[in-house]
Amino acid sequence: MKFPRFDMERMQSVWEHKVKYDLSESGVEALTLDEITRDPKELLKTRLGYAEGVGREATRTLIAGIHPGHDADEVMITTGTSEANFLALASLVSPGDEVVVVMPNYMQVHGVATALGARVREVWLREERAWTIDLDALAAAVNARTRVICVCQPNNPTGQILSQAEVQAIVRIADREGVWILSDEVYRGAERSAEESASFSGRAERIVVVRRVWEELTSPEW
Numbered sequence: 001m002k003f004p005r006f007d008m009e010r011m012q013s014v015w016e017h018k019v020k021y022d023l024s025e026s027g028v029e030a031l032t033l034d035e036i037t038r039d040p041k042e043l044l045k046t047r048l049g050y051a052e053g054v055g056r057e058a059t060r061t062l063i064a065g066i067h068p069g070h071d072a073d074e075v076m077i078t079t080g081t082s083e084a085n086f087l088a089l090a091s092l093v094s095p096g097d098e099v100v101v102v103m104p105n106y107m108q109v110h111g112v113a114t115a116l117g118a119r120v121r122e123v124w125l126r127e128e129r130a131w132t133i134d135l136d137a138l139a140a141a142v143n144a145r146t147r148v149i150c151v152c153q154p155n156n157p158t159g160q161i162l163s164q165a166e167v168q169a170i171v172r173i174a175d176r177e178g179v180w181i182l183s184d185e186v187y188r189g190a191e192r193s194a195e196e197s198a199s200f201s202g203r204a205e206r207i208v209v210v211r212r213v214w215e216e217l218t219s220p221e222w
Contacts, residue, residue: 003115006107067201067209081186084210085109088182089148093118097147102133104157106184109150118147131160139173149174152184154197161197171203180206 008024016022037043054060055077063077064070078084085108093099095117101110103124113120121141125131142149151170154161162170174181183200188211191197201209 001115004111006111008107066211067199069202081106081184081210081212082108085182085184086112088208088210089113089116092180093147096145098143098145099148099150100138100141100146100179101150102138102152102155104155105150105152106156109182109184113148113150119145121146125155125158125160131155131158133160133162133166133170135166135169135173138170139176142173142177142179144177146177146179148180148182150182150184151200152187153200154187154191156184156187159192161191164198167198167200167203171200171207174206175204178206180208182208183210185209185211 012024016025033043034040055075057072059077060072060075063075064072076084076087078087085106089099089109089112093113093116097116097118098121099109099113099118100121100123101113103110103122110120123134123138123141125133138149149170151162153167170181173179181200181204185197185199185201188197188199199209200207
């Protein structure tokens with residue numbers, strides 16, 4: 001397996017710890033252990049060792065509660081969303097398959113799909129459409145060889161948010177050919193409006209949702 005060069009990630013890896021101002025960072029400022037634990041002294045009593053491969057059941061249960069209708073057995077904890085994307089695509093994609101990526105997107109999914117021997121079809125959000133998705137173009141890109149549709153909701157970097165109707169339309173397009181949807185929902189909850197964007201979770205059987213849950217880490221139940 002040969003991965004194409006991920007130029008943006010390489011640039012960040014080289015410079016992010018050397019520059020005074022990092023304008024490429026899309027995450028949040030890291031918290032200290034003191035900030036994420038109720039009692040730092042209790043943390044020092046934690047035994048270090050192998051945990052459950054998919055994550056603690058208590059943690060998976062709490063995450064499942066964020067997505068109604070799901071339980072702990074449907075949740076896997078990974079080391080960052082990059083691992084989640086890789087595992088999802090490695091499990092679903094074989095050489096000769098096609099993967100549709102709604103662009104712009106996190107280029108890891110593009111690169112991993114290519115490395116797995118898939119043909120990547122790009123469907124672009126365009127400024128002249130106010131960054132809204134072209135559902136006709138998406139439908140035209142999906143065919144019998146398509147294995148996965150990769151979307152980012154809300155989109156990074158455009159900030160475009162798919163409406164409930166658009167999410168449902170994408171699900172219908174995927175269902176037409178029995179295609180999986182890999183929905184990167186890392187930025188759900190960071191919308192500038194008060195309303196959280198629609199999730200793909202629970203709308204069909206062939207859906208993988210990738211999400212960070214750091215905003216919940218102050219709960220003592222974690």
